[in-house]
Amino acid sequence: MPRMNDALAWPQEGGDARAAPALSPDHPLLRGLNPEQLAAVTLPPRHALVLAGAGSGKTRVLTTRIAWLLATGQVGPGGVLAVTFTNKAAREMLTRLTAMLPLNVRGMWIGTFHGLCHRLLRAHHASAGLPATFQILDTQDQLSAVKRLLKAAGVDEERLASKELQAFINHAKEDGLRPHDLVPRDPHTRLKIELYQRYEEQCQREGVVDFGELMLRSYELLRDHRPLREHYQRRFRHILIDEFQDTNRLQYAWLKLLAGEVEDGRFLPCGNAVMAVGDDDQSIYAFRGARVGNMADFVREFGIEAPIKLEQNYRSVGHVLRAANHLIEHNRQRLGKRLRTERGDGEPLRVVELASDFEEAQWVVEEIRQLLRDGVPAHEIAVLYRSNAQSRALEGALFQAGVPYRVWGGLRFFERAEVKHALAYLRLLDNPRDDTSFLRVVNFPPRGIGARTVEQLQQAAREAGCALADAVTLVGGRGGAALTAFVAQLDVMRERGAGLALADLVRTVLDDSGLLAHYRGERDGAERIENLEELVAAAHAFVQQEGFGRDAPGAAPVADADGETTSPLAAFLTHAALESGDHQAQAGQEAVQLMTVHAAKGLEFDAVFITGLEEGLFPHENSLTAHDGLEEERRLMYVAITRARQRLYLTWAQTRMFHGSTRYHIPSRFLDELPADSLQWLSPPRGRGWGAPQPAWGRSALGQDDVRPAGLAGLPPAAAAAPQAPVSAAGAAIRTGMAVFHPKFGEGQVLAVEGRGADARAHVHFRRHGPKWLALAVARLTPVE
Numbered sequence: 215m216p217r218m219n220d221a222l223a224w225p226q227e228g229g230d231a232r233a234a235p236a237l238s239p240d241h242p243l244l245r246g247l248n249p250e251q252l253a254a255v256t257l258p259p260r261h262a263l264v265l266a267g268a269g270s271g272k273t274r275v276l277t278t279r280i281a282w283l284l285a286t287g288q289v290g291p292g293g294v295l296a297v298t299f300t301n302k303a304a305r306e307m308l309t310r311l312t313a314m315l316p317l318n319v320r321g322m323w324i325g326t327f328h329g330l331c332h333r334l335l336r337a338h339h340a341s342a343g344l345p346a347t348f349q350i351l352d353t354q355d356q357l358s359a360v361k362r363l364l365k366a367a368g369v370d371e372e373r374l375a376s377k378e379l380q381a382f383i384n385h386a387k388e389d390g391l392r393p394h395d396l397v398p399r400d401p402h403t404r405l406k407i408e409l410y411q412r413y414e415e416q417c418q419r420e421g422v423v424d425f426g427e428l429m430l431r432s433y434e435l436l437r438d439h440r441p442l443r444e445h446y447q448r449r450f451r452h453i454l455i456d457e458f459q460d461t462n463r464l465q466y467a468w469l470k471l472l473a474g475e476v477e478d479g480r481f482l483p484c485g486n487a488v489m490a491v492g493d494d495d496q497s498i499y500a501f502r503g504a505r506v507g508n509m510a511d512f513v514r515e516f517g518i519e520a521p522i523k524l525e526q527n528y529r530s531v532g533h534v535l536r537a538a539n540h541l542i543e544h545n546r547q548r549l550g551k552r553l554r555t556e557r558g559d560g561e562p563l564r565v566v567e568l569a570s571d572f573e574e575a576q577w578v579v580e581e582i583r584q585l586l587r588d589g590v591p592a593h594e595i596a597v598l599y600r601s602n603a604q605s606r607a608l609e610g611a612l613f614q615a616g617v618p619y620r621v622w623g624g625l626r627f628f629e630r631a632e633v634k635h636a637l638a639y640l641r642l643l644d645n646p647r648d649d650t651s652f653l654r655v656v657n658f659p660p661r662g663i664g665a666r667t668v669e670q671l672q673q674a675a676r677e678a679g680c681a682l683a684d685a686v687t688l689v690g691g692r693g694g695a696a697l698t699a700f701v702a703q704l705d706v707m708r709e710r711g712a713g714l715a716l717a718d719l720v721r722t723v724l725d726d727s728g729l730l731a732h733y734r735g736e737r738d739g740a741e742r743i744e745n746l747e748e749l750v751a752a753a754h755a756f757v758q759q760e761g762f763g764r765d766a767p768g769a770a771p772v773a774d775a776d777g778e779t780t781s782p783l784a785a786f787l788t789h790a791a792l793e794s795g796d797h798q799a800q801a802g803q804e805a806v807q808l809m810t811v812h813a814a815k816g817l818e819f820d821a822v823f824i825t826g827l828e829e830g831l832f833p834h835e836n837s838l839t840a841h842d843g844l845e846e847e848r849r850l851m852y853v854a855i856t857r858a859r860q861r862l863y864l865t866w867a868q869t870r871m872f873h874g875s876t877r878y879h880i881p882s883r884f885l886d887e888l889p890a891d892s893l894q895w896l897s898p899p900r901g902r903g904w905g906a907p908q909p910a911w912g913r914s915a916l917g918q919d920d921v922r923p924a925g926l927a928g929l930p931p932a933a934a935a936a937p938q939a940p941v942s943a944a945g946a947a948i949r950t951g952m953a954v955f956h957p958k959f960g961e962g963q964v965l966a967v968e969g970r971g972a973d974a975r976a977h978v979h980f981r982r983h984g985p986k987w988l989a990l991a992v993a994r995l996t997p998v999e
């Protein structure tokens with residue numbers, strides 16, 4: 215966008231629209247807009263809703279409109295309030311504006327709801343009842359605060375999990391409800407309301423506000439201080455909101471306060487202009503209280519005559535767009551839109567079926583390397599996934615290939631708190647003198663070892679000049695006894711783990727440390743448990759890749775090529791430490807972008823990979839029972855597809871390590887919902903020993919009704935692999951999916967068979983001993999009827 219050279223004189227706040235000079239449509243600011251976009255950008259000051267599909271230029275219209283309003287002198291920089299969905303989007307909008315106008319946009323009110331509320335509260339902290347120095351609690355800090363509160367109130371986790379209370383408080387705030395607004399229907403709710411009240415007192419005393427409070431407090435500030443409200447109503451002549459479909463009830467109420475007055479239950483706009491842009495097909499935050507109904511309310515309450523539609527997509531090539539349109543037509547609850555593109559068809563979407571999540575990651579990385587060789591810049595390549603836990607396999611493969619990458623939104627796998635806790639236990643098994651790890655988990659999960667006891671221990675260890683673990687007997691009283699018990703617990707774990715394969719050792723530690731039980735007790739612990747299970751999978755994959763003996767005990771030393779001995783556990787811990795090191799690309803460095811589909815909203819890339827397209831994963835199994843769940847998943851898939859400009863790859867894996875065991879998957883129904891002539895099925899890059907019948911337990915995550923036959927019905931022939939010839943062992947054919955018996959490990963199920971002749975081996979999940987690889991030439995496996 216060319217810069218404007220005109221010297222601009224800004225009017226005072228609330229400038230007079232009638233005096234605005236018109237810009238010719240040839241003006242550099244407006245050049246290139248299509249007629250509908252131009253109309254939206256230059257709309258006279260009144261409320262408007264732009265309702266349009268992905269890539270149709272909604273964000274561009276919003277940004278250009280701000281520039282146009284400023285350039286025509288209709289408003290000064292202080293008179294615009296613009297709300298974006300992420301900080302990244304706010305930064306991008308500011309960058310674009312500075313490129314368009316010779317203007318210092320620093321002081322402009324452009325940001326996320328949270329950012330803008332924060333600014334409002336800083337400016338009016340006294341009216342909001344906050345100290346000038348108030349601090350923000352992030353989600354983790356908030357949880358610690360809630361825990362402290364529960365402890366002080368003598369309520370243990372069994373009675374009320376801290377996470378449950380945290381979610382209760384946050385949901386109440388999202389709905390604009392204070393404790394006195396809530397009605398206790400049962401004793402448990404009464405307790406939560408009481409604690410919500412005490413939590414508020416604690417935060418107030420300590421001068422801290424959580425994210426929900428930022429929003430609610432600034433809403434109340436505007437609601438309860440009429441002069442202040444009127445000041446901002448006069449000041450912000452233009453209010454613009456991106457991604458309007460994902461606003462929640464409180465955010466909409468907040469906007470209404472700035473845009474008018476409610477009298478006798480009726481909303482009376484106050485003369486400023488609100489422009490909301492959104493796409494109902496991209497509403498993907500219902501689970502966090504977003505309310506697509508805000509759109510209908512907006513149309514009604516702000517007297518919108520007809521939403522502005524934009525139908526030309528500028529982002530994607532024909533095949534990508536056709537796929538998106540085709541998919542979303544399977545949703546019933548739609549306001550209805552279509553998109554067209556003038557770009558050519560481009561290449562069809564490439565769909566790839568892979569044997570496992572490991573192979574999927576390998577394949578994606580190979581393809582990325584090819585794209586890089588073809589000259590696609592790394593930051594123009596995005597790998598998307600439905601759940602954070604999926605990033606681990608991808609990160610591992612990228613790291614190994616030396617491809618710089620960046621993970622957006624969400625910590626990288628080995629940096630996640632629950633994974634760090636588990637690693638701390640493993641480190642203590644490997645080295646009992648690792649004091650950092652000791653401190654990390656001495657009271658996690660909580661086992662009644664207080665801060666004072668830990669201080670005494672540190673003091674005693676300092677005086678005796680020994681490690682913390684060695685000083686526990688020096689601390690007296692109940693605290694000392696609890697410390698001694700903790701160290702004894704570690705010793706037992708170490709003993710129990712001595713003969714186990716690494717993955718089994720990790721699993722034992724997760725169980726025996728109480729970590730799994732702890733997160734199971736948390737209302738929102740599911741994702742953490744998924745990550746912990748993923749750690750078991752990581753340990754398993756690590757042993758395979760590093761070539762430690764198939765059944766080598768995790769803690770026993772193995773000589774490596776240089777004759778140095780190192781245990782699989784120690785090697786794995788080194789690997790984890792390295793992986794969490796700084797090989798992640800620094801900001802600004804050319805890097806492939808990894809993120810969840812949720813985090814990709816509003817963004818675009820030349821090449822996009824959508825991975826893990828399996829039933830139960832995407833659509834996520836939880837969505838199948840939730841109201842509107844499947845339609846929300848489909849909108850999420852629509853968001854994912856529409857991120858791509860040129861190339862789109864869709865991958866799915868037949869098996870995936872999930873919750874510590876391998877699960878068999880069938881392809882996502884979304885693949886069936888794409889137009890066949892826009893898809894190109896690639897034959898898998900490597901030979902596969904797959905295609906065998908699906909074991910019944912592999913379907914457990916799905917309702918039986920949702921399971922389609924494993925014969926891959928509806929897929930083109932290339933996708934259905936011919937079963938490889940069964941491998942013969944001890945006279946009996948061992949096939950994938952078969953139930954087998956091993957004299958030492960007992961009963962199990964064959965997850966995979968690979969290799970031939972003397973090299974043939976099977977991956978078997980034993981009911982008691984977990985997954986193991988066995989060489990078929992020597993293992994005495996027999997099929998069970």
Ligand SMILES: Nc1ncnc2c1ncn2[C@@H]1O[C@H](COP(=O)(O)OP(=O)(O)OP(=O)(O)O)[C@@H](O)[C@H]1O
Pocket residue numbers: 246247248251266267268269270271272273274275493496527528529815816817818856
């Ligand atoms: N008139 C136009 N001419 C050329 N390119 C355009 C035009 N309008 C928009 N674009 C480009 O199309 C792409 C998509 O635009 P934009 O991101 O504004 O779409 P969007 O509707 O906000 O998409 P999403 O729903 O994904 O947020 C951007 O690269 C933008 O610069």
Ligand SMILES: [Mg+2]
Pocket residue numbers: 272273274456816
């Ligand atoms: Mg956008």
